[in-house]
Amino acid sequence: NAGVTQTPKFRILKIGQSMTLQCAQDMNHNYMYWYRQDPGMGLKLIYYSVGAGITDKGEVPNGYNVSRSTTEDFPLRLELAAPSQTSVYFCASSYSPFEREESYNEQFFGPGTRLTVL
Amino acid sequence: QQQVKQSPQSLIVQKGGISIINCAYENTAFDYFPWYQQFPGKGPALLIAIRPDVSEKKEGRFTISFNKSAKQFSLHIMDSQPGDSATYFCAASIGDYKLSFGAGTTVTVRA
Numbered sequence: 001n002a003g004v005t006q007t008p009k010f011r012i013l014k015i016g017q018s019m020t021l022q023c024a025q026d027m028n029h030n031y032m033y034w035y036r037q038d039p040g041m042g043l044k045l046i047y048y049s050v051g052a053g054i055t056d057k058g059e060v061p062n063g064y065n066v067s068r069s070t071t072e073d074f075p076l077r078l079e080l081a082a083p084s085q086t087s088v089y090f091c092a093s094s095y096s097p098f099e100r101e102e103s104y105n106e107q108f109f110g111p112g113t114r115l116t117v118l
Numbered sequence: 119q120q121q122v123k124q125s126p127q128s129l130i131v132q133k134g135g136i137s138i139i140n141c142a143y144e145n146t147a148f149d150y151f152p153w154y155q156q157f158p159g160k161g162p163a164l165l166i167a168i169r170p171d172v173s174e175k176k177e178g179r180f181t182i183s184f185n186k187s188a189k190q191f192s193l194h195i196m197d198s199q200p201g202d203s204a205t206y207f208c209a210a211s212i213g214d215y216k217l218s219f220g221a222g223t224t225v226t227v228r229a
Contacts, residue, residue, distance in 0.1 A: 004161070031215055033215075035219075040127065040221055040222070041221055042120070042122075042124070042207055042219035042220050042221045042222050043162070043207065043217075043219040044219070045216060045217065045218075048215070048216065058216065059218075090161050090162070092161070094214075094215065105150075105214035105215060106152075106164040106167075107164065107215075107217065108163075109161030109162050109163065110161050111159075111160060111161055112159075112160075112161055
């Protein structure tokens with residue numbers, strides 16, 4: 001299994017440009033997440049999805065959009081990029097908290113996309 | 119505002135020493151407290167987790183201590199090794215999925 005994969009690894013955008021960060025998982029996880037990581041701030045949840053066709057906002061959704069047309073893929077769209085969106089973006093996936101007998105619902109993270117907006 | 123406050127921001131420990139990282143939370147509805155470990159250039163990975171019905175969880179050299187009345191929990195790394203040098207994040211959630219992360223602690227283990 002490849003786990004959670006993200007593309008691209010690095011990207012530089014100009015202010016006002018748009019782009020889509022790709023995320024895919026091959027673990028048949030229903031739950032998927034997008035986080036951003038800024039120095040000294042930890043990880044902040046942008047959007048999450050509990051299954052194909054169902055998405056919801058996290059803590060910092062402004063400036064982003066998501067879609068979930070399949071179980072495997074969860075792309076993050078940046079419209080009108082701004083310098084404040086310079087960050088490292090992580091996609092993660094997990095089982096539903098209710099579908100496994102294990103005590104803890106581990107989130108599996110991808111390797112991240114480092115985005116710079118100039 | 120940070121729902122989970124983590125300290126210290128960084129620490130340096132000698133090989134064989136003990137690393138202690140502390141976290142505090144306000145939301146008493148949190149029922150899941152994981153710790154994630156992140157190496158440079160990698161995504162975080164689950165290290166150990168605890169629920170509020172136990173006061174301590176140990177896995178190898180890593181121990182979580184949980185104080186429900188004080189709304190605090192901590193990670194202890196015993197016999198720290200150079201391979202433990204990483205950034206550690208505490209987190210909390212209601213229902214195991216919408217995690218609120220602390221700001222992170224960078225641990226450096228000196229040989």
